[in-house]
Amino acid sequence: MFITDIQTSHQTVLLKKPFKTALRTTDHAQAVIVQVFASNGMIGLGEAVPTLAITGENVEGIEATILQIIKPALLGRNILNYESIFHLLHKTSVRNTSAKAAVDMAIYDLLAQFHHLPLYQFLGGEAPEGDELQIETDYTVSVNSPEEMSEDALEYVSEGFRILKVKVGKDDIEKDILRIKGIRDQIGPSVKIRVDANQGWQAKEAIRAITTMEDMGLNLDIVEQPVAAHDISGLKRVTENVLTPIMADEAVFSTLDAFEVLKQRAADFINIKLMKSGGIYKASIINHFAEECGVQCMVGSMIESHLAVTAAAHFAASKRNITRYDFDAPLMLVEKVIEGGITYNSNMITISNEPGLGIRSMKEDRRTVREAHK
Structure with missing residues (x-):
């Protein structure tokens, strides 16, 4: 199962009420949505949010990091060799943690799909008896x-x-x-x-x-x-x-x-x-x-x-x-x-x-x- 493509899109959703903290005030939620495509036809999804006051990232920076730096490094990699993929992901750039998080999520989504498990079980969590x-x-x-x-x-x-x-x-x-x-x-x-x-x-x-x-x-x-x-x-x-x-x-x-x-x-x-x-x-x-x-x-x-x-x-x-x-x-x-x-x-x-x-x-x-x- 190899990575064949990585694509991004933008998303903006209004908040019901402005969110106010000591660091910032916002009335909307912005995100960069990431899709990681695998050679077996599966698609993994991830999300990065720009929070300049905390991570120092904006939408343009997140997208540039994913498409210009992370994507070239990961294309063609075998997702099942995920230890090396995650090591490489975090070596691609300094900081840019939200951009990396979105790609990381998408890869974990693919791994759990491949093993026919909900992600929490793939990560070692225990499923409750007969319930969600x-x-x-x-x-x-x-x-x-x-x-x-x-x-x-x-x-x-x-x-x-x-x-x-x-x-x-x-x-x-x-x-x-x-x-x-x-x-x-x-x-x-x-x-x-x-x-x-x-x-x-x-x-x-x-x-x-x-x-x-x-x-x-x-x-x-x-x-x-x-x-x-x-x-x-x-x-x-x-x-x-x-x-x-x-x-x-x-x-x-x-x-x-x-x-x-x-x-x-x-x-x-x-x-x-x-x-x-x-x-x-x-x-x-x-x-x-x-x-x-x-x-x-x-x-x-x-x-x-x-x-x-x-x-x-x-x-x-x-x-x-x-x-x-x-x-x-x-x-x-x-x-x-x-x-x-x-x-x-x-x-x-x-x-x-x-x-x-x-x-x-x-x-x-x-x-x-x-x-x-x-």
Whole structure:
């Protein structure tokens, strides 16, 4: 089974509500869709999202990397020799992690299809007895006024979500504390709150804010990336001086980033995202590093569609050390642009047992994607 072609297309979908964090605000989701064609007629699908504020990539750069650098390197390669293919993929360029992630997803999709397995099983996950696999996602509350965030939080809880990821870090830290208190007062004690500062705090103020919220009894499940990505010593300082577990996100892109955070014991958890790691192959190594060090992981996403999040969900569901899931992005879109893949019932995600990613068609041309190139 050899790679015969790699093609890309663009996709833009509006969000139901603007997504706001300490790093950026957006009202739409952009993506580059990748199709990898194999000599046996199969097609693998992947998605790359441009997130300049995090990965430094835009649509044009992603497409150029895939078509001008990755494609020439991989054409004619035997997909079944995937260890060498993934090694070559990551040697083609420095960074460009979203572009690599899209190609990585598509190759894994092909491999699982070839073996007639859903991707999570190909990756070593266990299928439940007589049923489809399910995992639970949180839902993100964008950073706005404390009043609007409390209203949003109550709405999401009324829709069935039991875990909220609350964005802070955009302005005054005292207002951030009010945001979390207002949400806790609205939703009650039983719903989990994960706070994500997206690098918006300094180490000293992060310690003060978190300890204040602890003293107020706000009962935080986790605080994610409280300080700048490069500030590993600051991250470690926060971790060592609060009771609430601290999660590294933007601080961990590569396997070497993960190694450094784990070596220094700078965080209690690691958030793995395929767009940061460059795909499932490298994400698996990061998870193995963390598991050996006794550190659990979460898998999350950028503002991605069902395609990319389906790949991330299959990966996450296949690893016992991954215990938290942040896969709400497709629920923020005004429409679903694929047929197949993961499905949602409020906070619960069902992962299909169809081969590969289980994606049957793309909405753009209504043709069955896996047959369109035959």
